[in-house]
Amino acid sequence: MADRQNWAPLEVSPSSVGAGATPHGLVDHLRGIGDLTGLLAREKAVVFRGFHVTPAELDEVLDLLLPNRLAYVHGNSPRTKVGKNVYTSTEYPPEFTISMHNEMSYAHQWPARLAFFCDQQPETGGATPVVDGVRWLAALDPEVREAFAGGVCYRQNLHGGRGLGKSWQDTFETDSRAEVESFLDGTGASWEWTAQDSLRVSQVRPATARHPITGAEVWFNQADQWHAAGLGDETAAALYQIMPEEDLPQSVTFADGSPIPAEHITQIRDRGLESAVDVDWYTGDLLLIDNVLVGHGRRPFTGPRRVLVAMSD
Template identity: 35%
Template sequence: MSPQFSRSGTVRQVVRSATGPDAVTVEPLFAEGGLPMVVRPKEAGADLVSLATVQKKWLADLLLEHRALLFRDWQISEAAAFHRFVEAVSDGEPLQYRDRSTPREEVGDNVYLSTTYPAAERIELHNEGTYWTAWPQKLFFCCVTAPTVGGETPIADNRRIKERIPAPLRERLERSGVRYVRNYNSGFGLTWQEAYQTSSREEVDRYAAENDTVTEWLDEDHLRTVQIRPAVRPHPVTGERMWFNHAAFFHVSSRDPQTREALVEALGEDGLPFTTAHGDGSPLADEDVRIINEAYLAEEVAFRWEAGDVLLLDNMSVAHARRPYEGDRKILVAMTDPVHGEAFEPTAPVSDVEER
């Protein structure tokens, strides 16, 4: 691997795989640097799967260093090739998407279409699976069809997000954790059958018990679940404590005022599809949620998708979102390399922690 200089004067790295002339360049996508780094072949027709197979360790180190890699001009344009790349760069098969919060269509072998969500609406920044007991370390996106307008997948640096959140608020959440409450079959959001990919209540209860989730069947088809999870988790490689939660994402105040009012009026506070609180059950203040959301947005960067793009994220280090779009948009998603978290109990009541 040897350094070269781009036209802008920034240093970029070049590595040649053992497969022959398929060298790559690695440089920031944006002139000001930051996320993501873009990885391009030096020669047309280079094979990304071959590179990933031969240079797996180098790519793993590159991801650990830069946290977000955009593979561009490699002509990965269909699910089978994407799946082969995912397998080549990972330590196992793609993960199944269970305990779902949004609709996903599987296109094969645990490769999914990105969230089926109205094109005119935005999906806010988040990390995948923060409320699971085992979540993916690697998160992959592949652009098969780029929308004509919008539809970017913004990303944001979790380290910088954490730094922007005032220390008293951050420390309160770190000590209390986050309490996630979900109601299924309330007429809004997914049914429990869709979320857990089963029609068996017994299987749901078994899965929940194995994953530190409390279930309450309010009637034949109304399931409520409660999960208490950390707000901050250690990175499995570096040990760095990462901001890693859905505290603001699932909070009702993150919705627009009209939608919030309609949901509360129709379902009541206890019947909302999603709600979050401190781990001891005390409310998470709207103002705190606003501060957290502003921290996310301040770090957001975005690029226009091009057909064939593959985006690889360190899921614990980088959050992702989706902007509204027009036209057809087909983005594939896969998750790999599960990280298993420890059971969590709040270490102090929120009232014992310094106020913001």
Template identity: 40%
Template sequence: MTSERFTSATTEVIEHGGTRLVRVTPAHDGERRDWFRLNTGALRAAMYEHGAVMVKGGFLAEQAELALLAAEIGGETLEYNERSTPRSRVTGNVYTSTEYPADQTISQHNEAAYANSWPHNVFFYCALAARSGGETPVADSAAVLDRLPVALVERFAAHGVLYTRTYRQGMGLSWQEGFQTEDKGEVESYCADHDIATDWDGDVLRTRQRRAALIVHPVTGKRVWFNQAHLFHVNALPEDLREGLLELCGPDGLPRNAYYGDGTPITADEHAVITAAYEEATLAEEWATGDLMMVDNILTTHGRRPFTGERKVLVAMTRRTS
């Protein structure tokens, strides 16, 4: 049992590889919004203690309530800026989850860890569960850190991560989609304000940004592995696609890549070690239509497993205001 006390609900803690998820099943004996209001404090505390909470039982009316509940529990809802994957706005600050083909896996990651500002919480609402698969797995960021070699961690702690991106039409996201504007001046202003170096070649934009690889949670004080080096790295691509892009663009012209913060390449072996650490800590709970999962984005990573049939998972991101 989790140490939090939920009103009118049963709880169960699921564990795997150092990752924990609290599964909460409310009793169907009252107004659903009232239940969330009564349990807002317990939901926040459960995220701080365990990192991830799944509320079962069809308690939301899809996007109409997701943004409101996310704001009540997590704080200010955020726009999806500085995009790295395709997704669509549903309403307000509610978006579809990443729109990758159903047969693809999305690796574990902390949302927007490549940026200098990121969501504190991410809320996922399963409007329609897939026929099979399609889980949104989670992994404890501290458990991932504990699995990494000390020398590797120390090197990343000293240098951070350098993220490089090349925005061009027809290969990954264009800069228009990534920055949600058609105005190069707005892109330049955004990048200057967010410590991103830019280089234009006609309508092709290359960016470079150095970020920390480890951070300390501002509330719990826990030190965690917090970056997307493994996800941006060229070895995250399937081998045939990787070889084709390298031949066409070279390592500096890829849609995205990652290095140590001093520009030194991250080796294939190091990438494999990091990827294995995520896999060992990953826990996946099946979705049912109507489920809501909320994660502390610093303490917990998320991803997506392949699926069959239709799947609709909506996302809202929030930042604490105090």
């Protein structure tokens, strides 16, 4: 594997592995990999390109890449479920960049792997940038790393069907309060039902994590995506005019409740994107990433773009 400064995902093509340039060629190749977990721990991310996978073969491929597909329960991004624990990628307008993040790093339990599938490539742009979490951590100023040493506190305000942001029903994929309460009881989060069938959740999490196999310490939080400053000055100002920060659909502070400076947030966001490697999409491609070692995002695009995502423990 290349050194960290020159790291890029491993690209697997039919010619590089002596397989047929078909979905079944990819399936046969994946069945022949003895230790996919070890491969992913070494390479961090793998692109499967040129196998021309279609939605008809996607389940068979995902069953090999993700042995235990997970539901997107307690996920905060807007998505649509389109198959057996298969979802659209984050549904934000195409002109916006989605900053780097590790999926559900704010939660008590996160997926170990993510697989992305390009069902339709965009006309222009739309790459999925991926960043080595060790490099992202090293790119931050020492005072920023020190400020986050105690962790962060994430807060969610989930409405009951009408309001800004996601509802608790969509977030937890259930209409049952009892099921939500049972789930939250096992997460270490604090929560309360508020007026108009809304739910407020608060949880303290670390700012970094260590990979269970390699032991590498990586930047592993979504402070820049939960903080209004990560949305840009104009958007942040508009939100603060509508409601106080504690009433926003999501917000974040340091673990002790003290505010995170906006300049820390913009540094985290910008240096993550600057340290990233773009994975361009062609219809039928797949990208598999280790969700602890690698963060991901999205570049702006034009034309229709459909990238699906699934996750596994």
